[in-house]
Amino acid sequence: MLLDISNFLGRLHPVLVHLPIGFLVVLAAFDLFSYSKRFKYLQAVLPLLTLFSFVAAVLAAVFGYLLSLEGDYPQQLLANHRNGGWLLLISTGCIAVIFYTSLRKRRHIPPVFQSSGFLLLLFLTVYVGHQGGNLTHGEDYLSWDLLQEKKRPRPDSLSAVLVYEDLIQPLLIKRCSQCHRDSKRKGQLSVRTIADLIKGGKTGPAVVPGKPGESELMHRILLDPSDKKFMPTDGKTPLTKDETALLNWWIEKGKAAVEIQVGSLPDTSKIRQIAAVTFGFGQTSGTFSQAESGRSKYTDVPVQIDTLAIRQLRKEGFYVRILLHDPVLLDITLPPGHQGAWLSAEQAFGKLAKHVLWLNLSSSNLNEQHLKGIIACSNLEKLRLDKNPVGDSLYVLLKPLHHLEALNISETSVTAAGEELLQQLPGLKRIYRRQTGVRTQF
Amino acid sequence: MCDSHSSPKPPGWSPELDQLQKQLDRRRFLSRTAMGLGSIALGSLMGNTLLGKSICKIATEDASLSLEQEILQAIPHLLPKAKRVVYLFMSGGPSQFETFDYKPKLLDMFGQPLPDSVRQGQRLTGMSAGQAILPVVPSIYKFNQYGQSNTWVSELLPHTAQVVDDLCIIKSVHSEAINHDPAITFFQTGNQLPGRPSIGSWISYGLGTDNQNLPSFIVLVSKNAVKDQPLYARLWGNGFLASEHQGVQFRAGKDPVLFLDNPEGYDGEDREEMLQSLKELNTYQNEVNKDPEVDARIAQYEMAYRMQTSIPDVMSVKDEPDEVFELYGPDSRDSGTYAANCILARKLLEKDVKFVQLYHQGWDHHGGLPAGMAKQCKDTDQATAALIKDLKRRGLLEDTLVIWGGEFGRTVYSQGKLFPDNYGRDHHPRNFTMWMAGAGVKAGFSYGETDDFSYNIVKDPVHVHDFQATLLHILGIDHERFTYKYQGRRFRLTDVHGHVIKELLS
Structure with a gap:
């Protein structure tokens, strides 16, 4: 019970210290003002203020001592703060005693002495206060380095993202530096700089460039979360899959170096993905493996899709459905009888051509001349042209479409000979040519 | 106060x-x-x-x-193979013995008690648990091999046998429920208790619509079926999803969709104007209390208005040539029958309706199974096969997935007295047969094996949740990432279960 109270009072220390600080600052200010004739009368309160400062300092010191008993603070920093505190306390006490003796003996203290005394107190206050601040906020909270440090601007495009500077360092600071910072160094490790990481801690180097398997950092974050050595410890949120992948890639492929651009090294689709998600640069979501498989199969699909073109097609009455997000692949359907819409959307369609995977243009009275635009659909896999006046020259139109797998030419003017020709299309697997009930199917 | x-x-x-x-x-x-x-x-x-x-x-x-x-946004999570689904639900639990799961060894065991080593003390329903003897009964109907795939199919399904090279038959489906309502609810919603959204509602919610003039989830119930087990509208209900995702039932007869036509004596001239004003009022109401159901209501009014013109068109079969009716069989001219519903389903799929679900009841043969199965198969076999042929020749099987199946299978032993020419079979959830066909699945393929009694799965089990996960996968949805947050919990169609059966995928 007693311990609880002392803990509780101890925690009042950070509030209570402001009382002597206030007094001491006012003391110095009054002293300064009293040099002016208008404020000379302030001299009279200085002894009393000094006494108040001393009493407040004693209280703060006692509470501070109670707080130090909790023992969660680095020894060196604590010693600095404590010693400084003692010095301030004794100095204030001394000055108070000098004041009162001189008052009693009606001896005048020369203003220079008096002022330098207060100046000393003020200096000590700033010093002890700063040490105290270091204890609660960390040494780097208010430091000279901070003033000189340049903050990296947020990258404005995916290619401007640097792996270490924009992804790894913020990650380490967010997830590790609460314990592994210069001032705390749990397990003697700090994650502030790459040199710190390579130097490592008690159990060896945290990062071995090029070798994630030998890097203690990777080892620790990949342990079973119930393992005593698992990091982050104490039930803090474990690193996500993305974060782990990012670190692993940086150590292995990036050789733990600085200033690597996302995309400058091979095998960076994962990293691009994560970077894009982190900074909100479009066209990505979903897990890597699927995105990778989509990317590896459809290599010539542009990364950016022209959304204006999609909007225009929709305005013309097309159904535009998104089949995949990375890369963006589309299923486009023209409702029957919309020849006009097809013609007026030609340009917009052209902008999307490489994204079109499935295309349905049935029953819209379109001939080969109208359909020129589909030559550009190099990724097209399924095409419906049924119930359109197209004929055998369709072959010429479709010849460049190497990925075309399924073609529907039911109720068109394509003849049996034309169909035979179409079957020679390299990728074509299924062709549907039903003429009023007769079925041809391969 | x-x-x-x-x-x-x-x-x-x-x-x-x-x-x-x-x-x-x-x-x-x-x-x-x-x-x-x-x-x-x-x-x-x-x-x-x-x-x-x-x-x-x-x-x-x-x-x-x-x-x-x-x-x-995340959906589709992966490249879809199918863009539409037609689910032929054979409600009641069709017997696997008289359809696809050929068990010739049973012929020698006619009337012998089911060995305990096979049953392994598993639960039976209250209907046959009290039976003194559980006599093994083979199929009274003969099997033959069909197609390039040499698949065994019962003589009850001569038309399905013709399209067997298009089917992906799964003989090892198993469920957790042993009675109709929980089993069918489980199949449709992923949970045995009512209240979750139906598969079609999930898909409507996840993938939206490709035809703004028709609902994306449409339900057709056969009128020519023995209605011994009830069907409830909640089987195609939207559960906690917004109500525009519920299945819309189309009926045979004068009013295909209830309450869609204008009331008698009203010419409907100012209908659009009236709906516009109603929408303004609803929008105003919505600004005040932000209830998502108001959005759903506005969407439904607009849909209903568009359906007033689209429904007569889609329901009319007068433009269909005779050849189509011949393909689907004699019943197909009688609207509301299973065969007529199959034609309708094809028309709806042609119009890019995302999920069409047919229900055909009457497969619950606790007794009189030989005659019952013969009738059920006769009512459905030709039209089912015709649907596949018709979709295929129109090129629609290219991106349509067809599913056929019930909520569970039937027991190897006869329920009630066993006669040489008559027997019954009780509910059996431990294994039964379903098939899929079309986009995304292997054709002419059989998956999973059962023991000689078709009582236990010996290879490649497919749980109901696995089936659901696979179905979503074919539509481009990762079932584990497809969730809806309701009352603080993220719900999935497959709950916390289900694996995509990669072997089924083409």
Whole structure:
């Protein structure tokens, strides 16, 4: 019970210290003002203020001592703060005693002495206060380095993202530096700089460039979360899959170096993905493996899709459905009888051509001349042209479409000979040519 | 409260309701003031003194954002293989013995008791648990091999046998429920207890619609079936999803969709105007209490209006040539039968309706199975096969997935007395047969094996959740990432189970 109270009072220390600080600052200010004739009368309160400062300092010191008993603070920093505190306390006490003796003996203290005394107190206050601040906020909270440090601007495009500077360092600071910072160094490790990481801690180097398997950092974050050595410890949120992948890639492929651009090294689709998600640069979501498989199969699909073109097609009455997000692949359907819409959307369609995977243009009275635009659909896999006046020259139109797998030419003017020709299309697997009930199917 | 003591109360006044209204008012007041303050702050931030104008601006910007959001959103998670589904639900639990799961060894065991080593003490329903003997009964119907795939099919399904090279037959489906309602609810919603959305509703919610004039989830129930087990509208209900995702039942006869036609004596001339005013009122209401169901209601009114013109067109089969009716069989001219529904399903799929579900009841043969199965198969076999042929020749099987199956299978032993030419079979959830065909699945393929009694699975089990996960996968949805948050929990069709059966995928 007693311990609880002392803990509780101890925690009042950070509030209570402001009382002597206030007094001491006012003391110095009054002293300064009293040099002016208008404020000379302030001299009279200085002894009393000094006494108040001393009493407040004693209280703060006692509470501070109670707080130090909790023992969660680095020894060196604590010693600095404590010693400084003692010095301030004794100095204030001394000055108070000098004041009162001189008052009693009606001896005048020369203003220079008096002022330098207060100046000393003020200096000590700033010093002890700063040490105290270091204890609660960390040494780097208010430091000279901070003033000189340049903050990296947020990258404005995916290619401007640097792996270490924009992804790894913020990650380490967010997830590790609460314990592994210069001032705390749990397990003697700090994650502030790459040199710190390579130097490592008690159990060896945290990062071995090029070798994630030998890097203690990777080892620790990949342990079973119930393992005593698992990091982050104490039930803090474990690193996500993305974060782990990012670190692993940086150590292995990036050789733990600085200033690597996302995309400058091979095998960076994962990293691009994560970077894009982190900074909100479009066209990505979903897990890597699927995105990778989509990317590896459809290599010539542009990364950016022209959304204006999609909007225009929709305005013309097309159904535009998104089949995949990375890369963006589309299923486009023209409702029957919309020849006009097809013609007026030609340009917009052209902008999307490489994204079109499935295309349905049935029953819209379109001939080969109208359909020129589909030559550009190099990724097209399924095409419906049924119930359109197209004929055998369709072959010429479709010849460049190497990925075309399924073609529907039911109720068109394509003849049996034309169909035979179409079957020679390299990728074509299924062709549907039903003429009023007769079925041809391969 | 003081005046409520003195003044006379209106009829129907109750203290609870009064209290509720007061609370609601207070809550609404608070939320509205908070929003009001927020929009004032926003207005001043945007440097626009006209509050209404600034809000309008935000709204239009929202609308233009949606395309980017659509491109960024997660669904489809993977490249879809199918864009439509037709699910032929054989309600009642069709026997696997008389259809696809050929068990010739049973012929020598006619009438012998089911060995305990096979049953392994598994539960039976209350209907046959008390039977003194569980006599093994083979199929009375013969099997033959068909197609390039040499698949065994019963003589009851001569038409299905013709398209067997298009089927992906799964003989090892198993369920957890042993009775109709929980089993069918489990199949449709992923949970044995009612209240979750049906598969079609999930898909409508996840993938939206490809035809704005028709609902994306349509249900057809055969009129020519023995209705020994009930079907409930909640089987195609939207559960906790917004109500525009519920399945819409199309009926045979004068009113295909109930309450869609204009009332008698009303020419409908000012219908559009009336709906417009109604929409304005609903929109106003929606601005006040932000209830998503108001959005759903607005969407449904608009859909109903569009359906007034689209439904007569889609329901009419008078443009279908005779050859089509011949393909689907004699019943197909009688609207509301299974065969007619199959034609209708094909028409709906042609119009890019996303999920069409047919129900055909009457497969629950506890007794008189030989005659019952013969009738059921006769009513459905030709039309089912015709649907596949018709979709295929039109090129629609290219991106349509067809599913056939019931909620469970039937037992190897006869329920009730066993005669040489008559027997019954009880419910059996431990293994049964389903098939899929078309987009995304292997054709001419059989998967999973059962023991000689078709009582236990010996290879490649497919749980109901596995089936659901695979179905979603074919539509481009990762079942584990497809969730809807309701009452603080993220729900999935497959709950916390299910594996995509990769072997089934083409």
